[in-house]
Structure formats: structure tokens, C-alpha cells
Amino acid sequence: MKKELFANPDLCTGCNRCTLACSANKEGVFQPSKARMRVTNFPLRGFSVPNICFQCPKANCLEACPTDAMFRGADGVVRLNRDLCSGCGACVSACPYGMVEQDAKGIPFKCDLCDGDPACAKECHSEALVHVAGDAALFQLKAAQMKTRHNSGTPLEKRHKIAEALKRNSRG
Amino acid sequence: MNLYMGKMLVVDLSAESVTTEPLRAEWLREYWGAWGLALRYYTDAVSPEIDPLAPENVVVIMTAPLCGTLVPLASRMCLVSKSPHTGTIFESNVGGSFGPELKYAGYDGIIIKGRAASPVFLKIDDDRVSIESAEHMTGQGIFETEKLMEAAIGAHGAKTLAIGPAAENMITYSMIGSESYRQFGRGGTGALFGSKNLKGVVCRGTGGVRVADMPRFLERTDHFTKNDLLCDDNLWAKTDGTPILVEVTNEMGIHPTRNYTKGFNGRKERLNSDAIQAAKLGNRACASCPMACGKFTRVNSAEIEGPEYETLCLGGSNCEIHDLEAVIRFNRLCDDLGLDTMTCGSTISLAMEMTENGVHDFNLRFGQVEEYLKVVYEIATLSTERGRDLAKGAKHLAAKYGAEELSMEVKGLEMPAYEPRGNFGMGIAYATSERGACHLRAFPIFATDPHDIDALVSDVVDAQNANSIKWSLGFCDFWGTVNTSIEADLMSAGLGEPVSAEELDRAGERIWTLSRLFNLAAGFTAADDTLPKKIMERPLEGGRHAGRVFSRADLARAMQSYYELRDWSAKGIPSSRKLAALGLETTTL
Numbered sequence: 048m049k050k051e052l053f054a055n056p057d058l059c060t061g062c063n064r065c066t067l068a069c070s071a072n073k074e075g076v077f078q079p080s081k082a083r084m085r086v087t088n089f090p091l092r093g094f095s096v097p098n099i100c101f102q103c104p105k106a107n108c109l110e111a112c113p114t115d116a117m118f119r120g121a122d123g124v125v126r127l128n129r130d131l132c133s134g135c136g137a138c139v140s141a142c143p144y145g146m147v148e149q150d151a152k153g154i155p156f157k158c159d160l161c162d163g164d165p166a167c168a169k170e171c172h173s174e175a176l177v178h179v180a181g182d183a184a185l186f187q188l189k190a191a192q193m194k195t196r197h198n199s200g201t202p203l204e205k206r207h208k209i210a211e212a213l214k215r216n217s218r219g
Numbered sequence: 220m221n222l223y224m225g226k227m228l229v230v231d232l233s234a235e236s237v238t239t240e241p242l243r244a245e246w247l248r249e250y251w252g253a254w255g256l257a258l259r260y261y262t263d264a265v266s267p268e269i270d271p272l273a274p275e276n277v278v279v280i281m282t283a284p285l286c287g288t289l290v291p292l293a294s295r296m297c298l299v300s301k302s303p304h305t306g307t308i309f310e311s312n313v314g315g316s317f318g319p320e321l322k323y324a325g326y327d328g329i330i331i332k333g334r335a336a337s338p339v340f341l342k343i344d345d346d347r348v349s350i351e352s353a354e355h356m357t358g359q360g361i362f363e364t365e366k367l368m369e370a371a372i373g374a375h376g377a378k379t380l381a382i383g384p385a386a387e388n389m390i391t392y393s394m395i396g397s398e399s400y401r402q403f404g405r406g407g408t409g410a411l412f413g414s415k416n417l418k419g420v421v422c423r424g425t426g427g428v429r430v431a432d433m434p435r436f437l438e439r440t441d442h443f444t445k446n447d448l449l450c451d452d453n454l455w456a457k458t459d460g461t462p463i464l465v466e467v468t469n470e471m472g473i474h475p476t477r478n479y480t481k482g483f484n485g486r487k488e489r490l491n492s493d494a495i496q497a498a499k500l501g502n503r504a505c506a507s508c509p510m511a512c513g514k515f516t517r518v519n520s521a522e523i524e525g526p527e528y529e530t531l532c533l534g535g536s537n538c539e540i541h542d543l544e545a546v547i548r549f550n551r552l553c554d555d556l557g558l559d560t561m562t563c564g565s566t567i568s569l570a571m572e573m574t575e576n577g578v579h580d581f582n583l584r585f586g587q588v589e590e591y592l593k594v595v596y597e598i599a600t601l602s603t604e605r606g607r608d609l610a611k612g613a614k615h616l617a618a619k620y621g622a623e624e625l626s627m628e629v630k631g632l633e634m635p636a637y638e639p640r641g642n643f644g645m646g647i648a649y650a651t652s653e654r655g656a657c658h659l660r661a662f663p664i665f666a667t668d669p670h671d672i673d674a675l676v677s678d679v680v681d682a683q684n685a686n687s688i689k690w691s692l693g694f695c696d697f698w699g700t701v702n703t704s705i706e707a708d709l710m711s712a713g714l715g716e717p718v719s720a721e722e723l724d725r726a727g728e729r730i731w732t733l734s735r736l737f738n739l740a741a742g743f744t745a746a747d748d749t750l751p752k753k754i755m756e757r758p759l760e761g762g763r764h765a766g767r768v769f770s771r772a773d774l775a776r777a778m779q780s781y782y783e784l785r786d787w788s789a790k791g792i793p794s795s796r797k798l799a800a801l802g803l804e805t806t807t808l
Contacts, residue, residue, distance in 0.1 A: 060511035062504035063316070067289045071433055077288045078323065078427025088376060090315075090398035091362055093503055093515030093524050170289070172449075172457075172509035173502065207375040218500070 048180035049123070052158075052165055053189055054097040056213050059175035061088045061095035065167035072166040073156070081150070083158035084167050084176075087210035092218045096210035097167075097176050100125075100146040100158035101193055108157070111141035126159050143196035145205030221431045222284035222713045223247070227260075228326045228348060230341060232415050233274055233333030237341075237348045242327050248722070249802065252327070254310045255691035255730040257281035257299035260330060261308075262733065267740035267808050271303040271407075272389060272414040274334035280321075280380075281328035283693025287319035287428040287506070290440050290709055291448055292695035294318050294506045301741070302406035303414070304391040304562070304612060305631040305655045308737040311408050312690055314505035315401040320378040323424025335416035338387075340368055343422040353418035358384055360555035361396035368421035381419035382409045383557030385599035389413045390610045392562035392633075393599075396554060400513070400524035401505070404559045406632065406654060431715025439712045443705050444509065448698055453510070456697040457502075460512035461528035464636075465491040468532070471664065472762025473641035475634075476536045477585055478568040479627045479753060482638045483762030484536040494543050495526075505695070512697060518544040526550045526560075532636035533564030538571060539585035548592055556599035562612055563598065565633035567591060569613045570605070572625050579620045581605045624752040630655035630743070637664055639754050641764035644675035647777050650748045651679065653734035659696060660686055669764075672773060676780045688727035703727075729801040732785075732793050740808045745791035748778055 066082035074081045085098045106125045109117040116131035117138055134153030141147075147157045158165075160178075168178040181189070195212045197205040220242075229238045243260070250256040257279040264277045278300045285293035296318030302309035321329070324345050331341075338353040351371060356364050364381040379397060386393035386409025393409030394402045403409075412418070430436040455463050465487050468474040472482040488494065495514050503513030503524050513524045526534070526546050534553075535546045553560045570581040571591075582605070583590050597606025608616055613633050617626030627634045632655025639646030644663030649656035661682035663675055685703070686696075692706055703720035710718040750769060758766045782789060786797040798804045 057501065060502050060504035060508075060513075062508050062511065063319075063506055064289065064291075064509060067507060070427065071289060071437060074427070075433050076427035076429050078425075080323065080425035081427065088316075088398075090400065090503075090524070091365075093501055093513075093522070170509075173511060203374060203376070 050163070050178050051181050052099055052160060052168060052176065052178050053181060053185045054099045054192065055175050055177075055188060056094065056096040056210075057217055058173045059086065059095040059097050060173050061086060061090070064170040064172070065097060065176055068166040068170035072161060081156070083156060084146070085206055087206050089210070089214055092214060094214045094218050096213050098144065098146065098206040098210065099176070101144065101189065102158075102160070103193070107141040107143060108138035108147050111137040113137060122163065124160050125157070127155055127157065129154060139202065142202070143198055143205065144209060145197070145202035148202050221429055221715055222288070222710075224322050224325050224327045224428070226326050228329045228343070230329060230331045230350070231333045232331065232335040232339065232350065232417060235335070235350055237350065239326070249726060249729060251688065251691045251723075251726055252283035253281050253295065253297040253312065253691045253693045254299065254687065255726060257297050257328065258308070258310065258730060258733055260328070261299045262737055262806075262808055264330070265301070267301075267737050268742075269301055271301040271306070272410060274415070276301060276411070276414070278331040278411050278415070279328060280331070282318040282322050283691065285709060285713060286693045287322040288430065288440075288713065289437065289507060291444050292508050292510065292698040293693045295690070295693045295695055296321070297690060298395070298403045298408050300408075300411050302654065303389070303410045304407040306741060307630055307654050307743065308734050308741070309406040309654045310690065311403040311405055313395075313397050313401050313403045314508075314695060315378070315398040316506040317378040317380060317397050317422060318693070319506045320422045320424045322428055323426045324422055325424065325426055329420070331415060331417065334414065338416050338418050340371070340418045341420040342372055343420065343424075344372055345423065345425055356418050357387065360384065361557055362399055362555050364419055365396075365399065368419050372421050372423055374423050377421050377423040379419055379421050382412045383555060383599065385557040386410055386413040388599070388601050388610075390558070390598065390601075392559045392612050393557045394559050396557060400554055402554070402559070405561065405657075409557050430713045432712065436712045439709055443709065447700055447705060449509070450700065452700050453698060456510040456512040459492045460495070460514050462492040462495040462514065462531060464528040465531055468637060468664070469762070471641060471669075472764040473638040473645070473664065474536060474762070475532055475636050475638050476761065477539055478537060478572040478625065479634070479638065481761035482641045482759050482764055484541075486541040487536065489541040489543060490531045490535045490546065498543060508695070510697060516547060518547055521547040521551065523547050523551045523554070529636050530560040530564065533561050533568070537564060537568045537636070538591060540588060540591060541586070542588060545588045545592065549595060552592065552595045556596065558595065558599055561635060562633045563595065565627060566609050566613045566616060567594060569616060569625055569627065570609055573620060573622050576625075578622045578625075581608070624756070627751045627753065628656055629750060630747050632656045634751070638759060638764075639750060639769050640759040640767040641762065642666070642669040643672055643769055643773065643777065644669060644678060646750050646754065646769045646774070647675055647679045647781065648682075650750055650774065650778065651683070651781055653731070653738055672777045673780055676777055676784060680781065680784050683731050684724065684727040686727070687730040688723045691726065691730060725801065729803060732797065732801055732803060733806065735791075735793060736803070736806070736808055739792060745778065745782075745789075748791060750774055
């Protein structure tokens, strides 16, 4: 069975080792703002949400791309071909989960699952992020997370709104 | 620069100016970061006689070199100033994520001077830094202030330092809160902000921390995480967190109960780790920590990250409050109003004993929940006479009513939750800490013989030196097995230049000694290296060390041995030989 990345907010401690590992791996620097996945923290309620790219089967970022720079690899992962990218940012607004962002030069960056061995999941010590062949419970978790979509706002705002909804479900 | 950001933020609230200055590179290899480096900056900036609450006093907040990286348990941030509670030099450190965020914004630390004309907060949005009006936050608790500051920066997830009404009222044991449940807890850090009319700091940083050789740095980090940190000696933090100490200290007979009358609480089951686990909703971690020792709990409608051991004991057992919900409510009130739970709990237990002994009726009695919770608000807001009395802390409260023999503090700082009569090592640690009774300088509770003075003195000196560099590199207490060899290895990989364990050992002793020099110059003497009267005169009740005292004669012997081992004179003054060995002979205060 194919492995996928799953996030379980109820197990997330908010430590951000995932974003540190991701940015170290992708950018060679410890810089959570450049990580391909993020953590939304609500310290007062003791709740944190790992925001991840779901590699959507019907990917809005890919569909919105006017230059075919976004493409789906044979492994199902949605990737960016930088040579074709015009830096228009359509993919950023299109992603309803806030998981595509642009760097200072306008080039988008997103999760590519580290070519099959995601650094974030390897650094997660609480099993809030796992890269495994899914079971019914994990698929249910993912489906619930994918249901909340936001078409307006910055990526940060979208991630926050999604995390708010998950927090309400869990903490009341 | 590798590991460091190379820049300090200098905020002068009187002049309403914000500037930056390069990090003092000449101090780095001697003081390293956090505690040590903040201490060096502080002693350079002020004279030891300074009034802590005067505008001329300075507050130095400093991150550590490994902070913001994947090195686990190494992102604690220190605050150094002179304490308004004790009048000593004071270091307090906080976990969470403010430290990393400050570095991502581009700064190793913040130097705060002066006093704003009206309430302000500091807004740090990468390189856009401004002093903003906090008039609308005045009187608000820490939780609401955090929300308002986050809204002011316009980004969810910005990190904050904030004070509540207790600090606005300059109560000398008010604290600075961060991310709701984390604190620069002790010594009146909050009053320092309050005295400067500084309601808080909000920070958002989008930059990053660089290391010399990322693959090597990640390999060394992974190696020590797997082979040292995540081993049996440390895993209690992951499974139980500090509440595990409720059973441990009771078993040892060093669990303060009824204002340090007893060393054993017969009703500990209501407050121990099992009780916490039963109320737990989830585990919480500081930045980059795989242990997540914070236990987020809820009982009925009361929720909190915690309570931690010190609060369970000093707000629980020591007040004979054996009700987890009540302790959670006490803890939450302190966290929001901005009071140190340790000093607050200890001062309340003193008032309970004074009431029950007939010294003065505060209408506070052991085990009585309602008044115990009510008085916390009265202290923070100074709204009643007993609130104003208790707001002075244990030393001054006891002195006011002539009950000095009941006050459980050293140099004015209320004792932590480990009974010195049952473990002389803790007594030696309390008597010699630079900030008064403190468990974070040496923690010899697991000593083979808890009353072997010579062995314990040696343990305490070693631990004080080791912790001085450990806190300066931003490490957390709970990586209990970390040592200067591991620290040097990680620093070498990060900096890309060799760092030796020996130079870190020497830095630890240098930092400890510089703190001592400051206190001596501030007027403290060997006579202040002492213990509360109750510890020296009244036999402990209950538990396996019932009947013990830590007598004056034993303490005198311990201090003599301590000074000798440190190469300090009989008056507790470091010898010129020792100062020369540490490179402190020309450091003026």
C-alpha cells in the first residue's frame, strides 16, 4: 500500500521540530517560515494543528497554474517545475489550505514529501505526523481535515481558520 | 554569523528610541549566550547599587546560540537584571517559542532601558520595530494582553511576553508570561516591566538561524537526541513531566507540607502524577522539544497547562489544599494576573500558619479553598488589606507581624518544594544560590547520603558551575544527562570552529563567580548565605527524616567547606588567584 502523510492534531505538542527539519532539509537553514508544512498553535487552549499539504487528488493549485509549472508526478505528488513558473501566484490563492507560498522572488514553494521520505514525520516524536499506509481511522481524519476549505485570505489566515475549526471540535 | 544573529535590539523607553547594535563578539567565547551573556551585558550597563525599579535599571533578555535550531531542549531564553524582590542579581529563564521567534526576527537579545511616560508595548515585526501605546491593555490579564498584542501585529502565531495587573502594580513577585502558561517566573521580572511602563513585547520573525555545516549539525543533533536525551534517565519528562516528583519527594520525606512543617503529605494521591494523567487532555512542548513535559489538564471547567510540581506542592500540599481543581484554579489565576505561583503559594501558606498560630488573622486556614483562591486576586490587585500584606512576600509579611521564624526564604526568595532538613544538599544549594532559595542551580536530591555535608558541598559546586553554562547555552533542566562534552560537540558543529568542554567548564565557573561579585558589590555578605530559622531550629515532622534539623553548626561547616572548595575567603569573597584564573581580575562592576 502506498504511504501517505497524515496529521493528527490531538497528538501534536506544538514543538515545531517538523518545521525545523523541513526548512533545514529544503533550505539548509532553520527557518519555519520557509517550511513546507506548518504548525498552528493555540497555547491558551493547549492545542496545536500540523497544517500539511494533502497532495489533493483534484489539486486546485495545479488546476490554477496557467503555465503548467505545477504538475503531478508518477508518485501522485504535486510538484513545481521552476523553469515554467511565471511567479503569478495563482497557485497560492487557489490552495484552500494555505499550503502553497511564494518566496521573496515570487517562486512558489510547497511540500513534495521529500521524494517519499518526509523529514517532518521522521522528526515527530508524538506521532502527530506519520508517513504510513493509511488505515480507516487515518483516512477518516484526513477526510475531516480536507472538508474545511477557505478560498480567501493569505495562506496564514487560511491555515489559522482551518486550525480554529479543528480546535473547536476537539477542545470545545 | 553561524548560530548567532549578530545583533542586539536596544530599546530606550525614556527616549522612545529603538536601535540595534552588533553583538559584542569579544564576550561570546567567555559568556556564550543567555544567562552568561545577559549577565555580562547587564554588569557592563549598571552599577550594583542600582534601585531595581528605577528607570536607570536595565533589563537584558537574551537567547542562546542553539536556540531556534533542531537541537532539542536548547531554546530557553534568559532575563537578567537586579531583582526587586531580593535585591540580588537575578536570572530567570523561560521556555516556549519567544526565543526562537526573536532570533528569526534577527536579534540575539533585547536591552531595555528607561521608563515610558505612559503604558506601551514593543512590537517587533522582523526589522520593523516600534514602541506602541498600551493604554487599552492597562489592567488586562496576561491572556487578554497576549490576544491584543497578537491582533496588533496582525498575524496569528506571533509570540509574546506580557504582564498582568500584578506587575503593573509592581508587586515584587509578579512575573512575565509567555504563550499563556510559560513564565520568567521568579524574582519579580514582571515588576521590572511594570516599572518601565512596558506591558509586553510581541514578536514575529520570518528569518532563520544558520549553522556552519548543516548535514554534520543534523547528524550530531540526531546522535545525541537518540543516544543521550531519549534514554531512561530523561524519559520521565515525556511520560509524566514534573508531577512525578510528588511521589518521589514524598518517598524521600522532603515534600513540604503545611508551610514546611512536615516532609510528607498523607493525601498526595489527589495531586500526584496519576491525578494529573487522569485529568490530561494532551502533552505540550516548548520549541524544538521532543519530550513535551507539559501536561494540559482539565477538571470540570478549569483548564491549564500544568500544574507543575512546584505549584502542586507550594500551592497544594504546603497549603494543605488536596484538591486538583482548586490548584488548577490557583495556578490559572496566578498565570493570568501575573504572579509567581511559588512565592504566592509560599506566602499564602505562611499567612495560613500565622492565622492558625494566632499571630494575625488573615482569614486564611490550611485546606480552606475559597479564601485561598480569593486572596490571589486581592494580592494582584492590592484591593484588600490582607492582599496588600501578602503582596510583600514571605520575608516582609513575617517581619511586619514579628513572625520571622515562620518565613521560609533565603535572601528574600521563597524556598522551592524540596525540604532541606531531609536533604542537606538542597539547603546548601538554597543558601549559596546567587538569587536566593533556588532549585535550578543545584539539585542534589538523588544524593546517596542526603546528610553527608562534604560530599553534598562538592555536588552543589559542580552542579552550579555546570548549570551556569547549561543555562547560558539555553538548555533545559530536563536534559538531565547533557554535559559540557555534548554541549561542546554541538557548538563546534554549529559554529564551525572547535569548542572544548574545558572552556565551557571554565565559563560556567566564571559566570557563577561574576554573579557573586555583583552581589558582594550590592551589599550582600556571607551572613546572607543562610537558611530559614525553622529549618535550623524546628525538627521536621512526618516522613523518613522526621526529627531532623539543619543546625546552625552544620550550616557553618557546610559554608566553610563550600567557600574553601570555591577558593573564596572565609567571608565568601573570591580570591584574586581564582579571579585571575577565570579572567575576571580586570572586570569592574
